[in-house]
Amino acid sequence: MNRTPEPMSRRPELPFHWTLVLLLALSVVLAACGASGAPSNAPAAEADQERPIKIALMAPLTGGAAAVGEPQLNFVRLAVEQFNAEHGTNIELVEGDTELDPAKATTLAQRLLADEAIYAVIGPAGSQEVAAVAPLLAAADLALVSPSATKPDLTEQGLPNVFRVVPRDDVQSATVAQFLLQRLAATRVWLIDDQSSYGVGLVDAIEAQLRAAGVAVVRESVGQDETDFSALVTRMRADQPDAVFLGTQVASQGALLARQMQEQRVQALLLGGDGLMTEDFIANAGGATEGAYVSFFAPDVTNLPSAQPVIEAYTSRHGAVGPFGPPAYTAAMVVLEAILRASAEGPLTRAAVRDAIAQTNQAESLLGIPIAFDTKGDIQNASFFLYQVQGGAFVPAR
Amino acid sequence: MGDSLSHLPQQLANGLTLGAVYALIALGYSLVYGVLRLLNFAHGEVYMVGAFIGYGVLSLLDPALAAGLPGWLGLTAMLLAAMLGCGLLGALIERLVYRPLRHTHRLAPLLGALGIAFVLQHGVLLLASARHRAIHAELILPAALGFELGSVRLSAARLLVIGIALLLLAALSLLVYRTRMGRALRAIGADPEAAAMLGVPVERVVSQTFVLGSALAGAAGVLVGLVFTKVWHLMGVAAGLKGFTAAVLGGIGSLPGALLGGLLLGIAESVSTGVISPTYSDLIVFGVLIVALLVRPSGLFGKRAQPKV
Structure with missing residues (x-):
């Protein structure tokens, strides 16, 4: 044998799912050992001390929502580091891909459950997966x-x-x-939904609040494929509302409505929900959404x-910071900090970490707001944030 | 309701734009049906391809237009490319699918048409992805350009669309009623076998009919982009259905009928959206269509179906 052994670092890395499979196999073996060696407690406790502490990320790393999962992964890695x-x-990070698919998320969750070294999960990204x-x-x-x-009802199940x-x-x-009532002091508002459960639910809720405040509301509903808003815009022109809110998942529709309002010179201010927060809303409008x-x-x-320190560390490796990453960093910090507190208070268990997360009380976060949860698990005092299109970009509204 | 009536003139203007586009699509249906008694259900997809060709040409010309190329030249290029491209596509579809199926089972060409519709939709999906694409019509003419006529606001884009559509319709009627090719076309529509015996080159005229109808659909695709500024691979489905409806309403096979049917349908859609609600506009429009057909089963300009011997 005169072949020189290859240095370790040259060895190809195991693909991620193999690592998971190996981990799984290992945990099965360990569990079996634990079962057979049940009489002696002392070695188990010793193993406990050496056992690594892990957290897991469930995110859409591939597939249609990879644009959401990628910044989530990069930000969580940065947080752990x-x-x-x-x-x-x-603390180690286990990275799992869900493809934004509830079925895949379920399979992944079962694998994560089997690894007893995992004490908490960051994710999943989609409401249906949660x-x-x-x-x-x-x-x-x-x-x-x-x-x-x-989705509101996720934290209403008593879990x-x-x-x-x-x-x-x-x-x-x-x-x-609130923005319509207080900042704009609007008295006439048009509300348009896209006939999706997201759009209808959102616009229904806004309508109820505006009506309760005595605002004159005109409610309309158009399909997601509709391109001709001109008949609606004509009525809008006669009605002269202060503002028009569009709740749609199709950002290009917002751009179309804006164009057709401009065409008929309707002066009303255009507002939209988070579905419009993509480049299409600006690029497709030819300036009409300004x-x-x-x-x-x-x-x-x-x-x-x-x-800034986190942003700089991130941009030096991955480029520009999008809107989906910082909440993932914040979630990771919540989990990590809870593990630290839980292990200081006693033996580290999943239940102890869960309870520590519930008691989270961070004065500062990457999101610029304090982080604490209510009894349901919803973040306290968080609000949606308004952005305005200025100079062809989304700028935080003042 | 009184409030709604005050903006009725504006709704008529809105509907006229929509109607002009429907009329262009309906003409393609009627031309082909008049000659071959074939319902070309791939017609809406040809219109979609026309819209994409217009989008492509505009994207290519984007730097030139920004550098000062006049908008009307850009628009002419878009229209010519879309009409040529769609005309070719129409001839190709006829040659590859309809001609081999022409003397088979009655339903075969219809199924062929549906098949072609899917091929075109998914072909464009593969080439251009499912993303909705924006037509930057402001490169051709500014969206805010237009004028007020009493209470009616007419944008330049809409005037242009209606004007070009009317121009194309006039050209078509000259072609059909004043030229040799038009006469041949009408002769085949009346009786293909007799026309063939009298020396009319049937296959060639049928090809020309497809080129003509498809070119009009291509033009409609470009024009619709100027006002509604969005193209995507499924846009032909609803438009094709509306064009077909307009053709049936006017009396399928009749060219003036297709024009009138298109305009009526567009206006009905706008007025019902404007006066009642966009949620119910399709319900109202198609409800009116059913009633109209109950009263006049062969459409406004249709001839009573003659039993063929």
Whole structure:
């Protein structure tokens, strides 16, 4: 044998799912050993001390929502790295792909449950995924902190392990209604939904609040494929509303409505929900959406002085910071900090971490707001944030 | 309701734009039906391809237009490219699908048409993805350009669309009623076998009919982009259905009928959206269509179906 052994570093890295499979196999073997060696407790306790502490991320790393999952992963990696460096800990991150699919998220959750070294989960991203995995994780006392699921009823199921660092969709309607009532002092408002459950629910909630405040409301509903708003805009022109709110998942529709309002010279201010917070709303409008407002569930932290160290560390590796990353960083920090507190108070268990998360009380966060949860697991005092299109970009509204 | 009536003139102007586009699509249906008794259900997709060709040409010309190329030249290029491209596509579809199926089972060409519709939709989906694309019509003429006529606001884009549509319709009627090719076309419509015996080159005229109808659909695709500024691979489905409806309403096979049917349908859609609600506009429009057909089963300008011997 005169072949020189290859240095370790040259060896190809195992693909991620193999790592998971290996981990799984290992945990099965360990569990079997634990069962056979049940009489002796002392070695188990010893193993406990050496056992690594892990947290898991469930995110859409591939597929149609990869644009959401990628910044979530990068920000969570950064959070774990920075936290370990600061506190001298060695917490590991297990990264799992859900493809924004509840079925895949369920399979992944089952694998994560089997790894007893995992003490909490960051994610999943989608509301439908959270709904699918929350009961499973709850049965094993494993907490989840979602960085992007906004559907209100997720935290209404009485599960003690569900948390989120972003506000619910019903907060969005309050943010929009408040802006219309207080900032614009609007007395006539048009509300248009896109006939989706998201659009109808959001616009219904806004309508209720505006009517309660005595605002004259005209409610309309158009399909997501509609391109001709001109007949509506003509009526709008005669009605002269102060503002028009469009609740749609199709951002290009917002651009079309804006164009056709401009065509007939309707002066009303255009507002939209988080579905409009994409480039299409600006690029497709040929300038017609300039000055329009959009509400979104995360603040723009890129200009926040307290966020600058994290932003700089992120941009030097991954480029520009989008809206979906910072909540994931915040969720990771919540989980990591809870593990630290729980291990200081006694033996580290999943239930102890879950309870520590519930008692989270961070005065500062990357999002620029304090982080604390109410008894349901919803973040307290979070609001949607209004952005205005200025100079062809979304700018936080003052 | 009184309030709604005050903006009725504006709704008529809105409806006229929509109607002009429907009329262009309906003409393609009627031309082909008049000659071949074939319902070309791929027609809406040809219109969609026309819209994409217009989008492509505008994207190519974007830097030139920004550098000062006049808008009307850009629009002419878009229209010519879309009409040429769609005309070719129409001829190709006829040659590859309809001609081989012409003397088979009655339903075969209809199914062929539906098949082609899917091929075109998914072809464009593969080439251009499912993203909705914006037509930057402001490169051709500013969206705010237009004038007030009493209480009616007419934007330049709408006037242009209606004007070009009327121009194309006039050109078509000249072609059909004043040229040799038009006469051949009408002769085949009346009786293909007799026309063939009298020396009319049937296959060539049928090809020309498809080129003509498809070119009009291509033009409609470009024009609709100027006002409604969005193209995507499924846009032909609803438009094709509306064009077909307009053709039936006017009396399928009749060219003046297609024009009138298109305008009526567009106006009915705008007025019902404006006076009642966009949620119910399709319900109202198609309800009116059913009633109209109950009263006049062969459409406004349709001839009573003659039993063929």
